[in-house]
Amino acid sequence: MSATKTRYARTVRKESGGPGLLLAHGAGGSVEGNFGPLLDALAARHSVVGVDYPGAGDTPKAVEPLRLDELADQLVAAADAEGLERFAVLGYSLGGNVAVRVATRHPGRVTALVLTASFARAGHRFGLVGQMWSELGRRGENELLARLLVPLVLSEEQLEALSPEQLEDLVRGAADTATPGGGDQAALIKGADLRAELARIGVPALVVETTGDRLVPPALQRELADALPGARRAELPTGHLPFAERPAEWASLVTEFLSELPAR
Secondary structure (H helix, E strand, O other): OOHHHOOOOEEEEOOOOOOEEEEEOOOOOOHHHHHHHHHHHHHOOOEEEEEOOOOOOOOOOOOOOOOHHHHHHHHHHHHHHOOOOOEEEEEEOHHHHHHHHHHHHOOOOEEEEEEEOOOOEOHHHHHHHHHHHHHHHHHOOHHHHHHHHHHHHOOHHHHHOOOHHHHHHHHHHHHHOOOOOHHHHHOOOOOOEOHHHHOOOOOOEEEEEEOOOOOOOHHHHHHHHHHOOOOEEEEEOOOOOHHHHOHHHHHHHHHHHHHOOOOO
């Protein structure tokens, strides 16, 4: 089954009848995994649509390499299926790259971008982490992958507050719940560079920087904000998992920014 023939599982919350909001999740995550604690707050004001990438949630794993264009187009296809003509896009981590690609491939339809814990380019350090993540995922070395990622995704405060037993439980839990397509998604990290695309985007944008992030360093997040014309910046004192450490604050930043935008 190729990526283009994969049926992408969809999350839909349209009970408010509000303006469209698409959700682009991160590598190794899913819509529920990355946005679950925010969904009620987002759906109270917006018609929310997201898709799980191949090998995440209920979407089957692809046998061909993933392409950013495909992920972006599948997210827009879900919006089409749900009757959303225009929409803002909330992208988390790698999902920020997906959101940017949605904006550049479908420029007349995107009303705003919110990019959280994301990056314009991978750089050497994060690129090498992504390469190791992809390779360990390909080999099914989930425990080693968890031992690589757990100390990177948690803030130092959260990590050091754990007892040795809690840390081991967390590592085992992360290994047991690793998504089968996480490595395929992480392969998109190495060599990523969207700076030229960002310069062409003219919609309102908010970059939420996770200041305690050791997976996507704050310097890369600031570079993203600098590359996006007119982007507003906000700081969230958390590691790479704002949905686990600061979900209410993250939801407030997103909804307050979007509520201030003029109707379009």
